[in-house]
Amino acid sequence: MSVIYMLLSISVIVAIVFFVAFIYAVKKGQFDDSYTPSVRMLFEDEIIKEKSNKKKLSTNQKNKF
Amino acid sequence: MEQTTCFHCGDNCSNSIITLNEKSFCCNGCKTVYEIFSENDLTCYYDLQSSPGAIPKEIQGKYDFLSQENIIDKFTEFNDGQIQIATLYIPHIHCSSCIWILENLNKLNPNISASQVNFGKKTVRVNYGIKDYSLKDVVLLLSSIGYEPYISLDDFKTGKAEINRSIIYKLGVAGFAFGNVMFLSFPEYFQVDGFWIEQYKNVFRWLMFAFSLPVVFYAGQDYFISAYKGLRSKLLNIDVPIALGIAVLFIRSTIEILFDFGTGFFDSLTGLVFFLLLGKFFQQKTYSFLSFERDYKSYFPIAVTKIINGEELPTQVYDIKKGDRLLIRNEELIPVDGVLINGKARIDYSFVTGESEAVSKKSGDKLFAGGKQTSGIIEMEAIKSVEQSYLTQLWSNDVFNKNKEEGFTTLTNTISKRFTIAVLSIAFIATTFWLFKDASKAMNVFTAVLIIACPCAIALSAPFTFGNLLRIFGKLKFYVKNASVLEQLAAVNTIIFDKTGTITSNQKSSANYEGVRLTASEETLLKNTLRGSNHPLSRTLYDILDEHNIITLNHFEEHIGKGVEASHNNDRIKIGSASFVGATETSALNTTVHVSTNNVYKGKFTFYNSYRKGLSKLFNKLKKQYDLVILSGDNKGELENLKKLLPTKTKLIFNQKPDDKLEYIKYHQTEGAKVLMIGDGLNDAGALAQSNVGIALSENVNVFSPACDAILDASKFNQLDKFISASKSAIKIIKWSFVLSFMYNIIGLYFAVTGQLLPVVAAVLMPLSSISIVVFTTIATNFLGRKLNK
Structure with missing residues (x-):
């Protein structure tokens, strides 16, 4: 058994793994909205800042709704 | 005068300014939203984008129908008795602040566990616990912060639309196969006869065959279907030569590897399908937030309030029958034709006719479906059902069931008809020639012509240009x-x-004054009187008139449907309809407002439509x-x-x-x-x-x-x-790229007809022609776009 068979099968398996990952991602709807995630990822920092402020400011705050 | 804009919505605060925390607001609504956000530490909303908000609208009782079980069912995609998930369409979503605030709804109310925005579709998907919360509360919360969802009859009928992702799957399959086949063809590109390649070539070839199977039978199936449909209706559309090309490529390649004639053309085959699908994908750009298929249903409400024996009950619009008594609140839509029973009706038909001026109706007058009530609550009696109303009847016309694209031959299909005939004739002539010269090569030439003439570049010109x-x-x-x-x-x-x-234009109209000239003090009085009135005509006239000093009126009274009356010191003024001010009624086709001071008739303002710039x-x-x-x-x-x-x-x-x-x-x-x-x-x-x-x-x-x-x-x-x-210029660009792709075809056909088409030549020529078409059309259309921008 030549090494070429092993290399070929590895390369095909790796390709198929990525292909399956792609199909899975499409099925989960990751390609449905290509804009919002790009904005959402930039919020992260501000939310953390918010939380630290919140502890100081509003400990006994009630929600209106 | 310096303009102050509202901190929340960015509107002009010319009439009244409300100040809070050194920030100015145009109205109490905007101020309230700001207060809600600052109480919950969400003022970050204003840092991301300046003045991102909208004025919250009065929605008292408007969403009562959302407490009905069967309506909730239509909106929720998940419901296990504890948690519901609903997707709501919110037209106001327009910036990153909107995304931020809507994804932080859980900070406004702990019952909401998560919310996710789809910016392209302008929707928000809200998960909430239904123990002490409901869909109606979610909608009210959203409305109170200026993000009122748009709920229409359309949502009620269609249910959940399946998202069609097949083009992405097909593109994925084709791209995956194309990449792998390219890899596997490399050894044979560079080493034609050698000990090593002789030993392993069958493994490579059959692997390529395996990769091309899903491409032909899954990714490329639309071309076969479309070609079959075209042929059945006796139409040589562009998909006919493409399907022919794909079929010939696959069959010839399979035969070649089966009988060890050569490597086949699997690289060109997968590449061809991949590029074609890429073109399709590119053209498929749609505006997901816009709908081009709307009819009255997406405009009409789902439910209205019906009065039965003095009780108010939300009722589905489709259940309204002739003779039902309906209650229409301010800003609500009249869903059926009917007769006004009581209340002051001022109906805005702007969605129906485009006319921005609201019309007044007295009780007993007929009201037409599609109008919006703009002042207070009215009661009406339905005289028709929804489908039979004057406006909605229009949709029973056949025109709405016709597909416009049918019966229209696209430029590509016009070309493809001649192209297919030409290619087939060349193929047959060349085959006949070779039959006499060297019969063993005849089949080879026939297939080579069909392969190389496969109009990939032609098929790509229009999608890329138009896309x-x-x-x-x-x-x-x-x-x-x-x-x-x-x-x-x-x-x-x-x-x-x-x-x-x-x-x-809806926004401004102009007015001409005819009559006795008004004195300066009369003009001041006129302007100040109009200032107090909320009637749309008063507001328009107020905006048109020159600035005057603000004076305090001693007396001000608004007579609904007639006009306004006011006095300052010893001067009295009446503004309104002809009969109200004591003028003789003139039968004018235009809207007029009459003015009299101290019981003396002065003149009238005639409004004209103002035309767009x-x-x-x-x-x-x-x-x-x-x-x-x-x-x-x-x-x-x-x-x-x-x-x-x-x-x-x-x-x-x-x-x-x-x-x-x-x-x-x-x-x-x-x-x-x-x-x-x-x-x-x-x-x-x-x-x-x-x-x-x-x-x-x-x-x-x-x-x-x-x-x-x-x-x-x-x-x-x-x-x-x-x-x-x-x-028009785009059509020219497409014609030029046709010329370009014909040149590639002529080069390719030379190889094919002379019987020397090697797989590597096809594999180079196919992507080269496709890519150069893509580059040409993209550059040309961008150039066109730059001219448009000027």
Whole structure:
């Protein structure tokens, strides 16, 4: 058994793994909205800042709704 | 005077400024939203984008129907008795602040566990616990912060639409196979005869075969189906030579590896399908937040309040029967034709006719479906059901079931007919020639011709040109439904405009004063009186008049449906209808407001529609190439005014009912006219559907427009001629890229006919021609776009 068979099968398996990952991602709807995630990822920092402020400011705050 | 803008919504705070925390607000609504956000530490909302908000609307009782179980069911996609998930469409979503605040709804109310925005579709998906919360509460919360969801009858009927992702799957499959096959073909590209390749070539070849199977039978299946459909209706569309090419490539390659003739053309095969699908994907650019298929259903409410024995009950619109007593609140829509029973009705028919002026109705008057009540609560009795109402009847016309794309031959298909015949003749002639010269090569040449002539580049020209142009137009606020609309737009020779709301603008009108000149003190009094009135005509007139000192009125009284009365010191003023101020009623076609001071009649203000900026310039540019027509549902009041403004050749036709407009267009189409209709209201819906291209003009593209082929932002109205000429240039670009791809075909055919087509030549030629077409069309359309921007 030549090494070429092993290399070929590895390369095909790796390709198929990525292909399956792609199909899975499409099925989960990751390609449905290509804009919002790009904005959402930039919020992260501000939310953390918010939380630290919140502890100081509003400990006994009630929600209106 | 320096302009102060509202910190929350960015509107002008000219009338009244409310200040809080050194920030100015235009109204209490905006201030309240700010308070809600600052109480919950969400003021970050204002850091991301300045003035991102909207004024919250009065929604008392409007969403009571959302407490009904069967309606909740239609909206929720998940419901296990504890948690519900609902997706709501919110037209106001427009910036990163909107995304941020809507994804932080859980900070406003702990019952909401998560919320996710889809910016492209302008929807938010909310998960909430239903123990002490409900869908209605979610909607009320959203409305209270200025993000009122848009809920219409359309949501009720359709249910959940399946998202079609097949093009992405197919593109994925083709790309995956293309990459792998390219890899596997490399050894044989470079090493033709060698010990190593002799030993392993079968492994490579059969692997390539395996990879090409899903490409032919899954990714490429649309081409076979479309070609079959085309042939059955005796039409040689572009998919016929493509399907032929794919089939021949696959069969010949399989035979070659089966009998060890050669490596086959699996690389070209997978590459071809991949590039074709890429073109399709590119053209498929759609505006997910816009709908081009709207009818009255997406505009009508789901439920209204019915009064049964003095009790108020939310009822589904479809359940309304003749004789039902309905309660219509402020800002609510009249869903059926009916008779006003009591209350002060001021009906705004702007969505129906485009007329921005609300009309007053007395009890006993007929009310038509589609109007919006704008002052207080009224009661009415239904005299028809929803489907039978005057406006909704229009949708029973056949026009709405017709597919416009049928019966229209695209440029690509016109070319492909001749192309296919030419290719087939070349293939047969070359085969006959080789049959006599060297019969063993005949089959080889026949298949080679079909392979190399596979019109990949031709098939890509139109998708890439139009796809790119759609994008450029979209940036310029002209949203076109699909590529075939652009082709039809280029072929137009008659342009028909609706009047009200289309060539006139909703926002401002102008007024002329006729009568005795008012003194300075009278003008001051007039202006100050108007200041107190909320009637739309008073507001318009107030904005038109010059600035005056603010004085305090001793007495102010508004008589609904008649006018206003006020006094300052010893001067009294009456503003309103002719009978109210004591003038003789003149039968005018235009809207007028009469004025009298101290019981002496002074004169009247006559309102005229104000036309959109650049209207006569646009018409003068268009008149050289197109027949222009104005088709209006209104009376002839504006005839003289329009005659002055527009080129003399323009046809002006008034008093057209929705059906009349449709018939007018139909009649001219039978005479060979290619009609572009530009309208805005629901009453134009029939005309927009009948015309070759129907463009809906919209002041706010997110809100509403009738079914159409394209939506044009009102601010770009005066650039209409540029858009049409750009579509024409696009046709030229496509023709040039056809020429380019024919050159590639001639080179390829030389190899094929002479019987020396090697797989590597095909594998180089195919992507080369496709890529150069893509580059050419992209550069050319971008150049076109740059010209448009100027």
